[in-house]
Amino acid sequence: MSMELATNLYKRMPEAVAKARKKFGRALTLTEKILVSHADTFDTQVWERGKAMLALRPDRVAMQDATAQMAMLQFMQAGKKQVAVPSTIHCDHLIRAQTGAEKDLLRAIDENQEVYNFLASSAQKYGIGFWKPGAGIIHQVVLENYAFPGGLIIGTDSHTPNGGGLGMLAVGVGGADAGEVMAGLPWEVLHPKLIGVRLTGKLNGWASSKDVILYLCGLLTVKGGTNKILEYFGPGAEAISATGKGTITNMGAELGATTSIFPFDRKMVAYLNVTDRADIAKLAEANRELLTADPDVLRSPEKHFDEIVEIDLSTLEPHVVGPHTPDLARPISKMASEAKEKGYPVELKAALIGSCTNSSYEDIGRAAHIARQGLKAGLKAKTPFLVTPGSEGSTTR
Amino acid sequence: MKREGFLQTFEEMGGTVLANACGPCIGQWKRADAVKGRVDSIVSSFNRNFPGRNDGMNETMSFLTSPEIVTAYAFAGDLTFDPVHGTLKTAEGKELKFQPPQGDELPAKGFARGEEGYVAPAENGDAIVVEIPPGSDRLQLLQPFPRWDGKDFIKLPLLIKTKGKTTTDHISPAGPWLRYRGHLDKISDNMFLGATNALYPETGKGTDVLTGEAGLPIAQIARRYKAQNIGSAVVGDENYGEGSSREHAAMSPRFLGVKVVLTRSFARIHETNLKKQGILALTFADPKDYDKIEQQDRVSVPGLSALAPDKPVRVVVHKADGSEITIQANHSMTEQQIGWFKAGSALNALS
Numbered sequence: 001m002s003m004e005l006a007t008n009l010y011k012r013m014p015e016a017v018a019k020a021r022k023k024f025g026r027a028l029t030l031t032e033k034i035l036v037s038h039a040d041t042f043d044t045q046v047w048e049r050g051k052a053m054l055a056l057r058p059d060r061v062a063m064q065d066a067t068a069q070m071a072m073l074q075f076m077q078a079g080k081k082q083v084a085v086p087s088t089i090h091c092d093h094l095i096r097a098q099t100g101a102e103k104d105l106l107r108a109i110d111e112n113q114e115v116y117n118f119l120a121s122s123a124q125k126y127g128i129g130f131w132k133p134g135a136g137i138i139h140q141v142v143l144e145n146y147a148f149p150g151g152l153i154i155g156t157d158s159h160t161p162n163g164g165g166l167g168m169l170a171v172g173v174g175g176a177d178a179g180e181v182m183a184g185l186p187w188e189v190l191h192p193k194l195i196g197v198r199l200t201g202k203l204n205g206w207a208s209s210k211d212v213i214l215y216l217c218g219l220l221t222v223k224g225g226t227n228k229i230l231e232y233f234g235p236g237a238e239a240i241s242a243t244g245k246g247t248i249t250n251m252g253a254e255l256g257a258t259t260s261i262f263p264f265d266r267k268m269v270a271y272l273n274v275t276d277r278a279d280i281a282k283l284a285e286a287n288r289e290l291l292t293a294d295p296d297v298l299r300s301p302e303k304h305f306d307e308i309v310e311i312d313l314s315t316l317e318p319h320v321v322g323p324h325t326p327d328l329a330r331p332i333s334k335m336a337s338e339a340k341e342k343g344y345p346v347e348l349k350a351a352l353i354g355s356c357t358n359s360s361y362e363d364i365g366r367a368a369h370i371a372r373q374g375l376k377a378g379l380k381a382k383t384p385f386l387v388t389p390g391s392e393g394s395t396t397r
Numbered sequence: 398m399k400r401e402g403f404l405q406t407f408e409e410m411g412g413t414v415l416a417n418a419c420g421p422c423i424g425q426w427k428r429a430d431a432v433k434g435r436v437d438s439i440v441s442s443f444n445r446n447f448p449g450r451n452d453g454m455n456e457t458m459s460f461l462t463s464p465e466i467v468t469a470y471a472f473a474g475d476l477t478f479d480p481v482h483g484t485l486k487t488a489e490g491k492e493l494k495f496q497p498p499q500g501d502e503l504p505a506k507g508f509a510r511g512e513e514g515y516v517a518p519a520e521n522g523d524a525i526v527v528e529i530p531p532g533s534d535r536l537q538l539l540q541p542f543p544r545w546d547g548k549d550f551i552k553l554p555l556l557i558k559t560k561g562k563t564t565t566d567h568i569s570p571a572g573p574w575l576r577y578r579g580h581l582d583k584i585s586d587n588m589f590l591g592a593t594n595a596l597y598p599e600t601g602k603g604t605d606v607l608t609g610e611a612g613l614p615i616a617q618i619a620r621r622y623k624a625q626n627i628g629s630a631v632v633g634d635e636n637y638g639e640g641s642s643r644e645h646a647a648m649s650p651r652f653l654g655v656k657v658v659l660t661r662s663f664a665r666i667h668e669t670n671l672k673k674q675g676i677l678a679l680t681f682a683d684p685k686d687y688d689k690i691e692q693q694d695r696v697s698v699p700g701l702s703a704l705a706p707d708k709p710v711r712v713v714v715h716k717a718d719g720s721e722i723t724i725q726a727n728h729s730m731t732e733q734q735i736g737w738f739k740a741g742s743a744l745n746a747l748s
Contacts, residue, residue, distance in 0.1 A: 069579030070644060073539045076527070079748045097420030098427040105416045115579065117528040118536050125522035135514025136417045158641075159444060174642030174666070176673060183747055190665060205497040206481050210442065210463035241502035251444045267502070274503045318466055318481060322446045323438070323458030332466060336477035344458055344476060345438045349430060351471035352441035352451075353407075353464040354415075355422035363442070365500025367464040368403040370480075371410050373495055374472040378488040382474030384430075385412035387404065388420050 002148045003279050005059045005086065009150055010287045013037045017290060023047070027294035029304050030263050031194055031229050034169045038152045040186040049193045049306065050227065055186040060146060060153040061087040064138045065094050065112075065119060067156035067175045072122045074179030080126070084184035088129040088146065089119050090138035093157075097386070105134045126182075139163070139356040140390035142170075143246055144275050149264040149284045149291045154178060154187055159356055161259040165246025166268055167284075167291055169229070171259045192229045192258040195220075196297075196305030199236025201314030206332075208366070209244030210358060212311060213251040214319035218329025219309065225257030231305070232262045233293060236313045242271035243360030250357040254326040264291035351381070354388030364389075410471070421451050428452040438476055442467050465498040536579040541748075542651055542675050544741040547702065550656050550677075552695035552715055554606045554622060556629040557615050560595035563633055564640035565667060567591035569649055578645065585649040589615035595634075596692040604692055619653035630696040632687065633660035638667025647674045651742075657698055659712065659726060661687050672734045673743040677701075679710055682725035689724070693717035704728070704735050 013033065020036040021028055024047065028036075039045050040055035061083070063071050068089045075083070094115065095108040109116065116133060123130035131141055138155065139162035147153070149167035153160070156178045163170030171189065181187045197216070203209070216230075230252050232245075240248070245262040252260030262268075264284055272281035284291055297304045317331035323344065330338055339346050353359075353367055374380075404414050420426055422443040431454050438458045439451065446459035460476070469480035478485070484492035519525055529536045559567070569584070570591045577584035590601040597603045597611065604611040605618045607625070622629050631650065637660040638646060647670035650658070657677040661684040671678040677698065681687055695715040704710070712724045730738065733746075740746035 066575065066578065069536065070581075070648075073537075073579060073581075074644075074744060077539045077541055077748075078744045082522070092418045093423060093425070095416050095418035095420065096425040096427060097415045097418075100413055101416040104420075105418075108416075108418075114528075114530055114533055114535055118579070120516065121525060121528040123516070124519045125525040125527055127518045127522060129518060130516040132514040132516065134417055137419060174644050174670070176644035176647075176670060177642070180673070180743060180747075183744065185743065185747060188669065206463075206465065208463040208465065208498075214461065243502070254444060270503055274507055276508075318463060320440075320460050320462040320466070322460035324446060324448050326444075326446060326461060332462070332479055332481060336479060339476050345436055346476045347438065348440055348470055348474050348476055349437045349457075350428070350439040350441075351467050352421055352439070352443065353467050355419070355441070355443045357444040358442040358464045361504055362500050362502045363464045364403050366498035367468040367500075368406045369498045369500055370465050370468040370472075370495060371406045374469075374485075374493070375406065375410055377485075377491070377493040379410070379472050379485065379493065381411040381471040383471055385407065385410065385468075385471040386415055386421060387407045387412050388415045388422065389404070389417050 002146055002151070005151065006148045006280050006283055009037065009059065010283060010290060013150065013287070013290045016042060027296035027304065029194060029231055029297050030291070030293045031169065031231050031261060033290060034150055034152055037150070047191065049191050052191045053188050054191050055188050056152060058085060058154045058181055058187055059151045061085055061178050061181055062138055062142050062146070062153060062155040062160065063087070063089050063178055064157045065089065065091040065115065068119055069115060071156055071175035071178040071182070072119065074176055075126070075182045076122065078183035080183050082127040083182040085181055087182055088131060089123050090131040090141055091116060091119070091133040091135070092137045095133055097388070108133055137356040137359070137390050139250060140359065143243070148280050149268060154181060158253045159250050161252050161257070162246045162250035162356060164249030164252070164259055164261040165242050166271065167262055167264040169259055169261055172253065189258065190227050192227050193306040194304070195225065195228050195230045195307045195309065196301045197230055197232045198234040198301060198308060198310045199232060199313055200234055200310070201236050201312045202239040203313045203316065206318045207313070207316045208318070209240050209247045211316050211319045212313070213248045214321050214326070214329055215311065215316060216309070217251070217254050217321055217326040218319070220255050221327045222254060222325060223256050225252060225255030227258060228306070229258050230255070230260035231293070232260070233298060233301070236311070237262055238265045238267065239313065240267065241362050242267045243362055246360070247357050251326070263293060264288060348383045350384045350386065352386045352388070354390065356390060359388065359390030412471070424451060424453055426452050431457070440467050440470050440476070469495055534580060534583055535577060537582055539581060541745050542741045544745065545675070545739045549701050550628065550696070550698040552697055553628050553630040553656055555690065555692060555694055555696060556619055556631050556655060557589055557592060557603050558595040558632040558690055559637065560593045560634055563592050563637050565638055565643040565646035566640050568638065568646040569643055581648055581652050584645055585652050586616045588619065588649040588653060606693060616653060619655070623654040628654050628656035631655050631658045632690050633658060634687065635661045637661070637663050639664035642666045642670065644670055647671045647676065651676050657696065668729065672730060672737055675738055675740070675742040675745070677728070677738060679712065679726040679728050682709060682727055686724045689722060690714065691716070704730065704738070706731055706735070
């Protein structure tokens with residue numbers, strides 16, 4: 001569904017990137033390559049990080065059902081016949097978990113009938129793709145169907161940055177921004193500063209992609225990413241699966257970051273192939289130079305990023321964060337003593353897995369591996385254990 | 398996943414599989430065992446754990462970790478269990494030490510994909526009618542906000558002078574109001590319900606200066622002014638409008654007749670949102686002038702037809718005793734944004 005968008009983008013990128021290298025007088029990070037290629041007007045745009053407002057032309061708009069209501073109402077006010085930018089609506093937020101998949105879905109359809117009817121009919125009328133209730137969580141559906149390396153997508157949900165796992169800039173916005181972009185206005189955002197995150201080594205044992213971002217939450221705090229983009233790079237990046245990258249960029253929102261992004265690599269190729277998008281994978285491979293940072297950025301990152309963080313994945317421990325805030329982080333080996341010291345109730349009343357940030361095939365497979373070990377030893381869950389799959393696609397695999 | 402039997406495995410261990418949706422991760426969870434006021438712990442592989450985020454209980458201590466660790470925790474039922482180093486007692490009294498989790502990154506057989514649940518748009522949507530039931534309390538078509546009438550703002554009553562932190566959630570609270578997020582008229586009853594009024598002791602309330610009646614919700618006062626076709630002014634403190642980008646925090650004031658918001662400073666996104674909805678967003682050139690504003694003051698903004706980028710604006714404050722003070726104010730509008738103000742909104746400027 002995004003082949004045409006990718007083709008057009010990769011055609012115009014070389015000129016924009018060359019122009020920017022000349023204007024800035026230096027090599028470009030991946031983030032900058034994507035920003036300059038989506039500028040409304042490159043020449044009149046002021047390119048000053050942390051100061052200038054950027055006017056950009058996103059490739060796509062994605063909306064969830066709660067925020068889509070006002071976005072669509074505002075779009076309709078503009079009196080346009082069709083949306084100016086490819087757009088989709090995803091019904092995932094209004095379904096309340098209570099008894100289990102089937103009954104919860106039926107109840108949601110009953111309770112929210114008029115909202116769903118409104119969204120479905122307006123989508124039909126104005127040229128918007130509509131994903132019905134139960135079809136999946138917006139960020140999973142976007143990653144599986146719409147995300148492509150080098151793209152710029154805005155979504156009316158704070159965890160839109162999940163798409164960064166496929167090498168795109170995916171940014172969460174309010175409904176008004178979405179409505180305006182669909183009506184044909186450029187999207188305005190403060191030119192973010194850049195945090196470079198250099199990954200080395202390889203995750204092993206119990207450590208997972210989740211621990212990369214939980215560790216960063218503890219390190220940078222919930223304000224550490226405000227008006228910044230986190231760009232990951234280094235040999236460790238390529239050792240993480242595309243969906244694992246998505247987990248990391250998704251939760252970049254917890255740092256307050258505008259978004260987070262990984263450079264295009266073979267893990268993304270594998271993911272595009274397995275989600276029936278071998279055509280985009282091939283095209284992206286032919287344009288790899290546009291979809292990764294320039295070599296000088298990797299050689300001398302300090303010249304290109306406003307801040308740099310280094311993480312050795314080989315020595316990263318599994319982390320637990322909380323309660324009440326994601327930046328209260330510690331390795332799991334310290335959890336017991338801290339719980340006793342701070343008086344956290346140690347009995348767990350519920351354990352929940354899944355959601356948009358952790359429901360990939362890899363996540364669920366690793367969790368099931370633990371589940372099978374417990375079952376084999378004759379154990380059952382001691383606490384209510386709830387599983388939220390990410391998308392219809394992932395449950396019928 | 399069904400093919401691999403993953404979900405069946407979780408059900409065998411006593412788990413419940415929920416719908417492919419956000420559910421507990423965004424608080425859409427009717428947790429059966431939750432007791433208001435009781436502190437207890439839950440653990441998930443989600444991304445947010447703010448108080449009340451998952452089950453609506455502010456007391457619940459919510460911890461986040463990876464799905465594999467959560468699964469191990471589910472067997473233990475205990476936050477002090479360390480699956481990496483510790484062991485669990487089995488039914489036969491043996492000790493189980495978990496092996497580190499393993500799993501393929503992607504399914505070897507590929508995905509059994511389909512476009513289940515997807516509806517493509519119509520080729521030609523002209524004949525399609527957007528469905529909004531008459532009398533709906535959840536959805537309401539938006540009418541374009543009126544264009545600026547070319548006249549200066551003269552002697553606007555002061556609707557509220559907010560004090561301290563005024564986030565978008567104070568201006569347009571969420572919770573039960575989210576049900577009405579598609580109905581501007583309805584949701585506007587929440588306007589300023591969470592805001593501290595420097596000129597009235599109760600949160601979210603103020604004084605109708607036309608009748609002198611005090612202790613009314615701000616939205617009700619605004620509706621009274623609106624019914625008489627009288628605009629109003631809002632004065633705010635530092636970093637006014639911080640928090641989420643919720644557009645209702647700018648749309649409701651616009652809908653209920655607020656013409657100008659004058660603050661010590663704005664949060665950037667909210668300032669833009671105000672401009673987009675056609676509200677004049679001004680900041681005190683001297684933040685101390687904030688202290689000069691009183692309940693009975695009327696606010697005038699002359700010279701609006703001469704609005705220009707980087708050119709300060711004069712605000713005249715008419716005191717109850719008939720005296721006047723003039724305050725310097727700044728705006729951050731570009732030429733294009735002045736166009737939004739004149740058109741009545743950014744969207745009006747487009748059509």
